[in-house]
Amino acid sequence: MIEPPFYPIVYLRGYAGTQGAVEDTVSTPYMGFNRGSTRMRQAHTGAIQPHVFESPVIRLIKDHGYEDAYHDGQTLPVGPVASQSIWIFRYYDVVDEVLGDGNRREIEFHARELGEFLRHVRDATRDPANDDVQEHTAQFRAYLVAHSMGGLICRCYLQNPEIPDIDGLINDEKKESHKGVDKVFTYGTPHGGIEFRRGLGWVEGLRDFIDPNDAGNFGPRRMREFLALPEGASLQSLNGWFPEERVFSLVGTDARDYGAAAGLSKRAVGPLSDGLVQIKNATVDGAPRAFVHRSHSGHYGIVNSESGYQNLRRFLFGDRRVLVEMTNVAVSLPPEIGQKMTDGSKLRASYHIDMIVSVRGVPVELHRRTWDEESAIFRQYDELTSHPTKLFTAFLLPSARVNQNRESLGFALRLQIRVPEYELDNRLFLDDHYEGGILFSDKLNISVTPRNEGESEIMYGWDSETPNRTSRKLELLADAHARVGEIPFTTGSVRPGIEGNLRLTVSPWNS
Numbered sequence: 001m002i003e004p005p006f007y008p009i010v011y012l013r014g015y016a017g018t019q020g021a022v023e024d025t026v027s028t029p030y031m032g033f034n035r036g037s038t039r040m041r042q043a044h045t046g047a048i049q050p051h052v053f054e055s056p057v058i059r060l061i062k063d064h065g066y067e068d069a070y071h072d073g074q075t076l077p078v079g080p081v082a083s084q085s086i087w088i089f090r091y092y093d094v095v096d097e098v099l100g101d102g103n104r105r106e107i108e109f110h111a112r113e114l115g116e117f118l119r120h121v122r123d124a125t126r127d128p129a130n131d132d133v134q135e136h137t138a139q140f141r142a143y144l145v146a147h148s149m150g151g152l153i154c155r156c157y158l159q160n161p162e163i164p165d166i167d168g169l170i171n172d173e174k175k176e177s178h179k180g181v182d183k184v185f186t187y188g189t190p191h192g193g194i195e196f197r198r199g200l201g202w203v204e205g206l207r208d209f210i211d212p213n214d215a216g217n218f219g220p221r222r223m224r225e226f227l228a229l230p231e232g233a234s235l236q237s238l239n240g241w242f243p244e245e246r247v248f249s250l251v252g253t254d255a256r257d258y259g260a261a262a263g264l265s266k267r268a269v270g271p272l273s274d275g276l277v278q279i280k281n282a283t284v285d286g287a288p289r290a291f292v293h294r295s296h297s298g299h300y301g302i303v304n305s306e307s308g309y310q311n312l313r314r315f316l317f318g319d320r321r322v323l324v325e326m327t328n329v330a331v332s333l334p335p336e337i338g339q340k341m342t343d344g345s346k347l348r349a350s351y352h353i354d355m356i357v358s359v360r361g362v363p364v365e366l367h368r369r370t371w372d373e374e375s376a377i378f379r380q381y382d383e384l385t386s387h388p389t390k391l392f393t394a395f396l397l398p399s400a401r402v403n404q405n406r407e408s409l410g411f412a413l414r415l416q417i418r419v420p421e422y423e424l425d426n427r428l429f430l431d432d433h434y435e436g437g438i439l440f441s442d443k444l445n446i447s448v449t450p451r452n453e454g455e456s457e458i459m460y461g462w463d464s465e466t467p468n469r470t471s472r473k474l475e476l477l478a479d480a481h482a483r484v485g486e487i488p489f490t491t492g493s494v495r496p497g498i499e500g501n502l503r504l505t506v507s508p509w510n511s
Helices: 019-026 056-064 107-124 133-139 149-159 171-175 201-210 212-218 220-226 260-269 306-317 335-340 381-386
Strands: 009-012 037-042 048-053 085-088 142-147 181-187 247-252 289-292 320-332 347-359 367-369 377-380 389-396 409-418 422-424 427-429 438-450 456-462 477-479 482-490 497-508
Touching: 009 107, 009 149, 048 306, 056 085, 056 306, 107 142, 107 149, 107 220, 142 149, 149 181, 149 212, 149 220, 181 306, 212 220, 247 306, 289 306, 289 389, 306 389, 320 347, 320 381, 320 409, 320 438, 335 422, 347 381, 347 389, 377 381, 377 389, 389 409, 438 482, 438 497, 456 482, 456 497
Parallel strands: 009 085, 009 142, 142 181, 181 247, 247 289, 289 367
Antiparallel strands: 037 048, 320 389, 320 497, 347 367, 347 377, 347 409, 347 422, 409 438, 422 427, 438 456, 477 482, 482 497
16 A cells, blocks of 8 residues: 555666666666765764765665565566565667667657656556555556666656656646656756856767767757757746646766776766756756755766665655755945945945755765865856845654654755945946955754644744854744745954855655
8 A cells, every 4th residue: 555655666777878787787786776886974073984875765765665576586566566666778779789789869758668668567566455446546556766777767757748657647637737747856967958068069069960979968958859949948847737846856066086987088077067967957947955065976976875865754744844044144344335335336246155054963064165176156146135035945853863763854054245346337346355255154053843733833033143042933924825034144243254144945855
């Protein structure tokens, strides 16, 4: 019987660029979802110790009671298989020279096969002795979890009207269906394509023209075809075919640790990327996302990471969604700038916003964007002061509490806003400028206590006032199906300075 929110999980691996990579891929049962990692970290004693992440497969089994869907060596067991199971969509099997015919297939082919695969999962997870066919069919949903190109296959299945859904529906009928999918989680997917740094545009043209080993799937012309996007629409748009809030984008920011075999791609794509996918292209428009300092793949890859897993489990199984935005920002300029300005002076200023988010009891950060790692949020003066800036979306999971006797769910955010460089009348203003200066820096501690009927009580406190404690109650106002509250921050009368609010929008999740 399907027991939400513990739906079957279907994993789709990323792109295999060579036939050798295809053969390596199909020779492993979990196609990368079973890969873990060991990293060094400093313990509270000061000693340097290894920190082991076993793999997403093992952790989902240990933490949430999932089962492996494989049975007697069969990749598509007939069942019955527990609904709380992990499945691997082995779409590269048909490309392998032993298991298939060695010929590459188009994204649309794999998307059609994904619909067939979901239908098989639905039928195999029905217990003939206890589950009514119609009831099971109506209740069935699956989670799609995908790395890199696997996320584009998911999007093609979801939003291309000519790709049949789990019930064989196409076009308008498909648009109104649930498609057998509850949520989608993508690791390092090039939702906006893969771009090369300035001066290497010829590489993109060569890729899109010759299309070696389907690399053209990451160019705008081909993406518009298989995602069924009209000319002018954002490549990162779901185009109304699936709810954006039910797609999560995990973005890698470590371009340096991408594997040695991918050195050419790393050099071609450059910084502000995970080594292969640029940060700006790794998200779905309007969807929640998190940034982690991991590379596209390899030993320091985004899939085989504790931070990736912690985001995954909270998005799939959590019961509260918290969106944090920076609003009503006002910035005061240095007095020296004002003294030099005259009527008609042109002033430009840019700001870098560092944001690190952690949850109570978890030894890794769930979200990390910093200037030092070339991933900070960048805003011009006018953008910062006239529009809200989305900082992050957190999902809270009661079962992950360190102390199960404590009602509240705790997380903290470290916020730094770096002193900008000022440009006055097209000349840098360097008087009294020191590189690396901070305009604002503090840590905000937040505890969310679930109440009846989806309500929440929120307490907060800044480290500068009450270190690692919450001391004030946040007043929440009703807003549609959510509750909204604002926490002020300020540097006071110091100039240059900044003030504004952090707006928290809290809504039920998985209800």
